[in-house]
Structure formats: C-alpha cells, structure tokens
Amino acid sequence: MKISRLAISDEGFVFDPETGNSYTVNETGLFILQKLKEGLSPTAIVEAILEEYEVSPEEAERDVEEFLEGLRRFGLWRESHD
Amino acid sequence: MKKLYQKPSILKLHVGFMREKKSAARTLIRSEIDGIPVKTLVEKFGSPLFVFSEKRLRERFRYLKRLFESHYPRVEFSWSYKTNYLDAICRIFHQEGATAEVVSDFEYEKARRLGIPGEKIVFNGPYKPLEILERAVSEGARINADSLDEVLDLENLARKMGRRLKIGLRVNMDTGIYPRWDRFGFNLENGEVMQVARRIAAGGLLEVVGLHCHQGTFILEPGAYGQAAEKLVRLAGELENRFGWQIEYLDLGGGFPSRNRLKGIYLPPEVAVPSLAEYIEAIGRAMLSGLPPGNYPLLIMETGRALVDEAGFLLTTVRATKRLPDGRRAYILDAGVNLLFTAFWYHLKVEMEREIPGPPEPCVLYGPLCMNIDVVEESALLPPLPRNTHLILSPVGAYNVTQWMQFITYRPRVILITEDGRAEVIREAENLEDIVRKERVPEHLR
Numbered sequence: 149m150k151i152s153r154l155a156i157s158d159e160g161f162v163f164d165p166e167t168g169n170s171y172t173v174n175e176t177g178l179f180i181l182q183k184l185k186e187g188l189s190p191t192a193i194v195e196a197i198l199e200e201y202e203v204s205p206e207e208a209e210r211d212v213e214e215f216l217e218g219l220r221r222f223g224l225w226r227e228s229h230d
Numbered sequence: 231m232k233k234l235y236q237k238p239s240i241l242k243l244h245v246g247f248m249r250e251k252k253s254a255a256r257t258l259i260r261s262e263i264d265g266i267p268v269k270t271l272v273e274k275f276g277s278p279l280f281v282f283s284e285k286r287l288r289e290r291f292r293y294l295k296r297l298f299e300s301h302y303p304r305v306e307f308s309w310s311y312k313t314n315y316l317d318a319i320c321r322i323f324h325q326e327g328a329t330a331e332v333v334s335d336f337e338y339e340k341a342r343r344l345g346i347p348g349e350k351i352v353f354n355g356p357y358k359p360l361e362i363l364e365r366a367v368s369e370g371a372r373i374n375a376d377s378l379d380e381v382l383d384l385e386n387l388a389r390k391m392g393r394r395l396k397i398g399l400r401v402n403m404d405t406g407i408y409p410r411w412d413r414f415g416f417n418l419e420n421g422e423v424m425q426v427a428r429r430i431a432a433g434g435l436l437e438v439v440g441l442h443c444h445q446g447t448f449i450l451e452p453g454a455y456g457q458a459a460e461k462l463v464r465l466a467g468e469l470e471n472r473f474g475w476q477i478e479y480l481d482l483g484g485g486f487p488s489r490n491r492l493k494g495i496y497l498p499p500e501v502a503v504p505s506l507a508e509y510i511e512a513i514g515r516a517m518l519s520g521l522p523p524g525n526y527p528l529l530i531m532e533t534g535r536a537l538v539d540e541a542g543f544l545l546t547t548v549r550a551t552k553r554l555p556d557g558r559r560a561y562i563l564d565a566g567v568n569l570l571f572t573a574f575w576y577h578l579k580v581e582m583e584r585e586i587p588g589p590p591e592p593c594v595l596y597g598p599l600c601m602n603i604d605v606v607e608e609s610a611l612l613p614p615l616p617r618n619t620h621l622i623l624s625p626v627g628a629y630n631v632t633q634w635m636q637f638i639t640y641r642p643r644v645i646l647i648t649e650d651g652r653a654e655v656i657r658e659a660e661n662l663e664d665i666v667r668k669e670r671v672p673e674h675l676r
Contacts, residue, residue, distance in 0.1 A: 202233065
C-alpha cells in the first residue's frame with residue numbers, strides 16, 4: 149500500500165519514492181500519517197487525536213476527513229485499501 | 231494535559247516555493263483596534279462589522295493639515311463626501327475644520343443637514359440638477375462648472391436672481407500621468423478654457439473666481455500635482471489679466487493615494503506609494519514660485535482616501551472551509567464584494583485576530599454571495615484557519631461604506647471607536663423592513 153512506502157521523517161518531511169514528489173506535514177498531519185501507517189481506520193484516528201490533543205470531536209472529525217481528502221488528491225491514500 | 235491542537239495540513243513542495251515554517255504570517259496579527267479586542271467587538275456588535283478609529287481620523291487630518299501649512303500659507307481641506315458620507319465621519323472632519331465637497335443633490339443636502347453653511351460647500355460633479363444648483367447658488371456655495379451647459383444654467387440663474395454670480399471652472403489638463411482624466415471640465419491645452427472664459431466674460435452675468443482640477447484617483451506621481459498647480463497658477467494669472475477677474479481659490483481636487491496595495495503593482499505600498507509629504511512639497515513649491523508675492527489664493531484640497539482609508543477596518547468571520555479542485559484551500563467569509571467595493575482593485579491586508587498555529591499556505595478568500603465574482607482575495611497566505619476565526623481586512627475606510635451594495639444580504643453595522651476608547655454604533659445594521667420599505671405591490675398582485 150502506498151502509505152507504507154512513503155518515507156516520513158520525524159520533522160514532517162514526506163517523500164514519495166514512486167513519483168519523486170515531496171511534501172511537508174505539520175505535527176498533527178504527521179500524527180495522522182503515522183496512525184495510517186500503523187493501519188488505524190479514520191474513526192480510530194479521530195479517537196487517537198481526541199486523546200492526544202485539546203480539540204472538539206466535531207472539529208477533529210472534520211479535519212481528519214479533509215486531510216484524508218488531501219492525501220487522496222495527491223494520490224497517497226485510498227480508503228478502500230487501507 | 232493534552233497537547234495544543236493544530237489543524238492537520240499537508241503541502242506539496244515545489245521548487246521555488248520552499249519557505250520556512252515560521253513565516254511572515256506571524257506578523258499579521260491584529261488582536262485589537264484602539265485598545266478594544268477584536269473578539270469583544272464581534273461578540274458585542276456582530277460580524278461582519280465595519281470599525282472606524284476616531285483617533286486615526288483626527289491624527290491623519292491634523293498631520294496632513296500641518297504638512298500643508300508648512301508649505302503654503304492658505305489651505306482649506308474640503309471633505310470629499312463620496313469617499314465616506316457617514317454623518318459621524320463627516321462631523322469629525324468638519325470639527326477639525328474641513329468644509330464639504332459634494333457632487334450631487336444628495337450630498338449637498340446631506341452637508342446642509344449636518345449644518346454646513348452653503349459658503350462652506352464646494353459643489354463639483356458633472357451633473358448638478360437645476361433645482362439643487364439654484365439652492366446652492368442662493369446659499370452661496372462654491373460652484374465649479376463642468377460644462378458649457380452648466381455655464382448657461384448659471385447664467386440663467388444670474389438673470390433670475392438679478393445679480394452677477396461668482397463661479398469656478400473645472401479644468402482638465404496634461405500633468406504627465408496616465409490615464410488622463412479628461413472628461414471633467416474644460417481642457418487647458420486645446421484652448422477650451424480660454425474660449426469658455428471669453429464666452430463668460432462676454433455674457434457679463436458670471437465672474438470666474440476659482441479654478442478646479444481633479445486629475446484622477448490614487449495618483450502615484452507627486453510631480454503631477456506640481457504640474458497641475460503650476461498650470462492653474464499660470465491660468466489664473468492669464469484670466470486675471472485678460473478679464474479683470476480676481477481668482478480667489480485654486481482647487482487641486484483629490485487623488486492622493488492611501489497605503490493600499492493596488493492590483494497589478496508588485497511592490498508593497500510602503501515602497502510603491504510615495505509619502506504625502508512629497509505631494510505637498512511639489513504643490514507648495516509650484517504655488518509659491520508661480521504666484522506674485524502677497525497674492526496667495528486659497529488652496530483647496532479635496533483629499534478623501536488619504537484621510538479616511540487607513541482609519542477603517544472590516545471585521546469578518548470564516549464561516550466555512552473548502553478545498554478547490556486544484557488543491558488550494560478556500561474560505562467563505564461573511565463579508566464579500568457587496569461590502570468591499572475596493573476589493574476589485576486592491577489587495578486588502580488580511581490579518582488574524584490571534585495567532586493560529588500551522589504552516590501558512592496560499593488560499594482564496596470568498597465572500598458569502600452566490601456569485602462567481604465574490605472574491606475578497608485571490609491569494610492570501612494563511613495558516614489553516616478553524617471555522618469562526620475572525621479576520622481583519624484593511625484599509626477599507628474609503629469608498630466602501632458609500633459604494634457598498636444591498637445585494638443578496640443585509641449591510642452590517644458600522645461602529646466608531648472614540649478617542650477615549652468607547653465603541654459607538656454610527657450606522658445600524660439593515661433589516662428586512664429597511665429594504666422593503668420603498669417597495670409597492672400593485673393591487674392585482676396582492
């Protein structure tokens with residue numbers, strides 16, 4: 149799966165060896181990517197965020213959805229495979 | 231203790247678009263206006279909200295007046311009503327000593343209603359309806375004639391009133407700038423002014439006592455004012471010699487720029503916009519060197535934008551967030567081009583009410599209208615904004631609260647922060663009743 153092939157640094161630098169594209173993610177973005185790599189579902193990721201960060205469930209859910217949409221657009225993630 | 235939350239973001243890196251995570255966006259924070267927190271203002275008065283600073287208005291006026299007076303002995307500021315004709319704003323400038331510059335029946339009536347006597351009103355504009363022209367003449371307003379037809383109207387009024395009337399002439403000329411506004415008044419270079427002057431002198435009903443020149447708007451060339459002043463001074467001398475008139479005032483109109491960023495100009499306004507001192511110096515030098523000693527006509531300035539633009543802010547709120555198909559982030563604000571006419575030609579400054587964590591990324595700011603043209607800013611660089619974040623747009627003090635439209639939605643409140651730090655409503659928000667009051671439904675449709 150694509151996510152598992154991404155090279156992700158601790159500072160949030162992301163390299164896609166398949167396309168040669170690179171990306172930066174912020175701390176929360178990195179958190180989500182790591183959880184995806186670990187195989188967590190979007191719902192589980194929202195829960196993990198709520199445990200870790202000071203944020204409302206509604207905002208976290210919406211933001212995760214939007215972030216995943218971003219990944220999808222960059223061709224880094226597809227829901228059916230993860 | 232849970233960690234501080236940042237909205238997750240992923241940005242694709244492009245060569246040439248590498249930037250530090252800590253960007254200049256950090257500096258674009260405006261948490262308060264004249265001591266009142268933005269958050270408090272929105273909670274109390276709603277969003278969107280226009281906010282004017284009395285302190286800034288007065289300081290700006292006094293600064294400009296002092297500057298002028300150090301370069302020319304007799305200067306009068308005439309407040310350009312069209313730039314912002316809210317009562318409270320006009321009153322502030324009138325208290326500071328400004329007369330009124332109006333261009334229509336509505337503006338004339340508004341100035342009179344504010345207690346400004348006719349002789350303290352400069353009446354410009356290409357169309358002055360006969361009724362209001364007669365009132366203005368009888369109340370002693372300074373009328374600057376724009377066309378030959380208007381001169382004829384004035385002659386008729388002189389006949390009717392049985393006395394010679396003093397008038398001013400609007401003159402357009404080449405001052406080396408582009409675009410040249412040549413639609414107002416009579417052209418200097420092709421001899422039109424002189425021809426009209428001869429016609430006026432021959433009629434014997436009018437006497438020219440003033441010359442007016444409005445070169446344009448947001449003029450970035452101080453030298454143009456020097457040229458305009460020089461040419462008006464020369465013209466005044468010629469008219470005095472040939473026709474025996476005494477030119478009492480020279481009016482250089484408006485057109486001074488504010489610190490706003492015009493679209494199409496790459497440099498920031500701090501670099502691209504010359505300081506007002508340069509304009510005033512150019513005017514002062516041309517006047518003093520062209521006039522005979524002891525004969526100093528009154529210099530009238532109709533400065534509008536440069537006085538009011540930077541004293542006005544628009545507080546707005548992020549109501550929705552979306553991603554455009556091309557990947558850019560977009561925000562929907564509760565204020566759009568219905569309130570911000572000037573967003574069509576300026577890149578307004580966008581500031582956040584508080585620091586928001588996250589990497590800045592290019593985004594589009596849309597207004598609330600269901601129209602494709604409703605874009606407040608095509609490309610702002612902002613961190614990921616949570617819903618309900620307040621943004622501060624500026625400078626918006628000039629032309630917006632006069633050219634705003636009642637379109638699709640209501641127009642919001644306007645408040646003034648007084649010199650002693652109180653927030654006062656100077657225009658209430660519109661409601662349905664305000665908008666439908668003028669409508670009439672024919673019987674068969676009831």
